[in-house]
Every structure is written in structure tokens, then in C-alpha cells.
Amino acid sequence: MVLQAPGPADGDGPLRVVDRPDPRPGPGELLLHVAACGVCRTDLQLCEGDLAARRLPVVPGHQIVGRVADVGPEVSGWTAGERAGAMWLAWACGECRHCLTGRENLCERARFTGWDVDGGYAERALVDARHAVRLPESVDDLAAAPLLCGGVIGFRALRLSGIEPGGRLGLYGFGASALLAIQVARHWGCEVYVCTRSDTERERAWRLGAAWVGGYDDRPPVPLDAAITFAPAGEVVLAALRGLDRGGTVAINAIHLDRVPEFPYEQLWWERSLQSVANVTRQDAADFMALAAEIPVRTQTEAHPLASANDALRRLRSGEVDGAAVLVP
Ligand SMILES: [Zn+2]
Ligand SMILES: [Zn+2]
Structure with a gap:
């Protein structure tokens, strides 16, 4: 589901179905089979233009739960078949004074999922392996999606x-x-x-x-x-x-x-x-996922088919969503 140009979430909505060939993972990247992608208010703001787009067209979505379908060169620590999540922070430089002091969320060169790079309103998504998130076993795909941003x-x-x-x-x-x-x-x-x-x-x-x-x-x-x-x-x-x-x-x-x-x-x-509060770090994600499994945190979700992403955005805008909306390809 691709955003070509921002527009109101009512009527037909701003997203369009586009067929693209499967992407191939480059160095340091994972190809995920998307199992679920949460719909966040930030997606709505991007799609309606309240948050200025950084590139167009773009595939929104930054609460991605998937399975590793392919592993690019120079990746360590991930193998095909494993479950992985992707969140808003897609990439940080690792070299600036913010990154070097545990504040990669403030990195001035940071890239964001579904804003600078294509996100998870899709069947497949490429993510940076070092920024992929491990998800607790006890939380299923649908329930894990809203944990990744909200x-x-x-x-x-x-x-x-x-x-x-x-x-x-x-x-x-x-x-x-x-x-x-x-x-x-x-x-x-x-x-x-x-x-x-x-x-x-x-x-x-x-x-x-x-x-x-x-x-x-x-x-x-x-x-x-x-x-x-x-x-x-x-x-x-x-x-x-x-x-x-x-x-x-x-x-x-x-x-x-x-x-x-x-x-x-x-x-x-x-x-x-x-x-x-600006973005999150990988450490925030790791700490929160451990805590969410321990409590255990309960999520309430409503699932929508991927092609109904515009409906999900409209429901979010009108306050009709019960818990968190999640797109399921
Ligand atoms: Zn979000
Ligand atoms: Zn940095």
C-alpha cells in the first residue's frame, strides 16, 4: 500500500495498491515476510500531510512483525525463518555524539521506517539487521505489532x-x-x-x-x-x-x-x-519487550486486510479503533 501523495483519510483514502517485485536484501539487510503491521497515528499524520513526507512514493508502517525470508551479505545474528520486528528507528549512524552516548534516537542522520525507507504496509519489507527487534515468544504476531511503536x-x-x-x-x-x-x-x-x-x-x-x-x-x-x-x-x-x-x-x-x-x-x-519524547532506542525496545513478556502486557487489536489500509486509517482518525489497528497481508 503506497502513499504517492498525502490526502484526506476519508473517501477513497491516500493509499494505493501497487505491485512490486520482491526486494532483494543488500549488505546488512534482512528481507521480512510481513505477518502483521500496526497502524500508528504517525502513519495517519504522514498520509494526511500533517507530518511532511521525506520521500514519495513511500510505503508507510513502522510496527512490523515478520519472519526472516532472506538474509543479505554481512549480516550476523539472524537466520532465515526467525521472527523479527522492525520499529520507527530504521537506522542510526552509530558514530555521532548522540549515538555514542546511548541516544541514537537523537541521531541527526537517523532514518525512519515508513518515512525515509519503505515500511510494513506490504507483504515484504527490507530492514537493517542491526535494528531488527527480537520479540518475546509468548506474544503472537498480531499482539506484538502495537508493542513496537505505541x-x-x-x-x-x-x-x-x-x-x-x-x-x-x-x-x-x-x-x-x-x-x-x-x-x-x-x-x-x-x-x-x-x-x-x-x-x-x-x-x-x-x-x-x-x-x-x-x-x-x-x-x-x-x-x-x-x-x-x-x-x-x-x-x-x-x-x-x-x-x-x-x-x-x-x-x-x-x-x-x-x-x-x-x-x-x-x-x-x-x-x-x-x-x-523523540523516537526510541534499540535499548528501549529490548527493555520493554522483556518487561512486556514478564508482566505480561495485554494488547487489544483489530485486524484489517492489507488492502483495507485506507479503512484502518479512517477508523483511527474518527476514533473508532478498538485498541490498536493491525494490517495483516
Ligand atoms: Zn508509531
Ligand atoms: Zn548518529
């Missing part, structure tokens, strides 16, 4: 929010990423306060052990140690900031935010922080 980035957001075990955590927005983050936070013994507009999401938050559930305009009943925002709206970031205790952090889990409205400095004073 899950790992939610985990990094939890870390960057500075939340400690037993702390009070706010989650603003309760889509695919948040419902994985709450399971980790509950595993750490945190009290979780959820703000969302959607009635379905509110019910799901109660079921997953939220201490309190409200709307974006409702202030949680206690000051929060940390909060994570998932909605791509600056207003929500400020709502989260107003819910924080002194010294607390809002981690902003969004690659694209409409704008941050002006706000009085008093709301940031007392060492409150706003922290963006």
Missing part, C-alpha cells in the same frame, strides 16, 4: 516522565500507546489518573485499574508526580501541566503537536518541566 514509545515516555514506583501518574489521552503504558505503570505500583474525552476509553481505563478517570478539563483530585500526554494538542499539554505537583514533569508523547498556547509562567514554576 508500546516502546509509551515506555520511553514513562522513563522520561521520571515517574517512580508507587507515584501518581496522569495519562492524557487513552489510545493504543496509553493502554500499554498504564499496564507498565500499574505493574510498578503507580496510581494512574486518566483524562480522555471518549466514553469507550474511559471504560477501558477503569478496567485497566485507573484510580480516577475524567475529561481533559477536569483536574485530577490529587497533584501528579508526572504526566504523559498522547493527544497531538498543546491545550492538553497545558491541562497536564496544571495537574502537576511541584517538581513534576509532563512527557509529551507526540511527534506532531498543533501548537503550544501561551500560558502563565507560574504554571511551570516550582521546577515543573515539559519534556518531549
Whole structure:
């Protein structure tokens, strides 16, 4: 499913079926038989043009679960038939000062799956072997897909929010990423306060052990140690900031935010922080996959045939998706 030019996700949708010959893996690459590919909000933003395309045409999709079908030259550690995942970070240089200090997510030469290189809305995908992710045996293909973006980035957001075990955590927005983050936070013994507009999401938050559930305009009943925002709206970031205790952090889990409205400095004073969350590292993925298997994290998915990718995007945009949408070739 190829994006030739961004356009609205309603009507026919921006993606088209294109037949291409099977790609051959180059040096350092794996060819994956795609078993499942998660549909992420970032895909929607790319397809609709809110996130500027870096190359066109491009195959979107960066939560790829597949089997290694072929191994390119100079690959070590992977053999044909093994299960592998691919995530948003497709490649990092390994040489810059960010890469050399464990922050490859900030690499200025980084390439991203489904943005700089073709992704997983396809039957086959080429991935860099060093950036392929090992997936826990206990998690099936469909369930593993949303772990690869929503899950790992939610985990990094939890870390960057500075939340400690037993702390009070706010989650603003309760889509695919948040419902994985709450399971980790509950595993750490945190009290979780959820703000969302959607009635379905509110019910799901109660079921997953939220201490309190409200709307974006409702202030949680206690000051929060940390909060994570998932909605791509600056207003929500400020709502989260107003819910924080002194010294607390809002981690902003969004690659694209409409704008941050002006706000009085008093709301940031007392060492409150706003922290963006940019991409993830391979270490984040490895740590999260181990934790997801240990908890075990439960994912809720709805499967769509690959050719229905436009429908999946439309459902995501209108908030109809139950859990996480996953394309199955
Ligand atoms: Zn994503
Ligand atoms: Zn680098």
C-alpha cells in the first residue's frame, strides 16, 4: 500500500495498491515476510500531510512483525525463518555524539521506517539487521505489532516522565500507546489518573485499574508526580501541566503537536518541566519487550486486510479503533 501523495483519510483514502517485485536484501539487510503491521497515528499524520513526507512514493508502517525470508551479505545474528520486528528507528549512524552516548534516537542522520525507507504496509519489507527487534515468544504476531511503536514509545515516555514506583501518574489521552503504558505503570505500583474525552476509553481505563478517570478539563483530585500526554494538542499539554505537583514533569508523547498556547509562567514554576519524547532506542525496545513478556502486557487489536489500509486509517482518525489497528497481508 503506497502513499504517492498525502490526502484526506476519508473517501477513497491516500493509499494505493501497487505491485512490486520482491526486494532483494543488500549488505546488512534482512528481507521480512510481513505477518502483521500496526497502524500508528504517525502513519495517519504522514498520509494526511500533517507530518511532511521525506520521500514519495513511500510505503508507510513502522510496527512490523515478520519472519526472516532472506538474509543479505554481512549480516550476523539472524537466520532465515526467525521472527523479527522492525520499529520507527530504521537506522542510526552509530558514530555521532548522540549515538555514542546511548541516544541514537537523537541521531541527526537517523532514518525512519515508513518515512525515509519503505515500511510494513506490504507483504515484504527490507530492514537493517542491526535494528531488527527480537520479540518475546509468548506474544503472537498480531499482539506484538502495537508493542513496537505505541508500546516502546509509551515506555520511553514513562522513563522520561521520571515517574517512580508507587507515584501518581496522569495519562492524557487513552489510545493504543496509553493502554500499554498504564499496564507498565500499574505493574510498578503507580496510581494512574486518566483524562480522555471518549466514553469507550474511559471504560477501558477503569478496567485497566485507573484510580480516577475524567475529561481533559477536569483536574485530577490529587497533584501528579508526572504526566504523559498522547493527544497531538498543546491545550492538553497545558491541562497536564496544571495537574502537576511541584517538581513534576509532563512527557509529551507526540511527534506532531498543533501548537503550544501561551500560558502563565507560574504554571511551570516550582521546577515543573515539559519534556518531549523523540523516537526510541534499540535499548528501549529490548527493555520493554522483556518487561512486556514478564508482566505480561495485554494488547487489544483489530485486524484489517492489507488492502483495507485506507479503512484502518479512517477508523483511527474518527476514533473508532478498538485498541490498536493491525494490517495483516
Ligand atoms: Zn508509531
Ligand atoms: Zn548518529
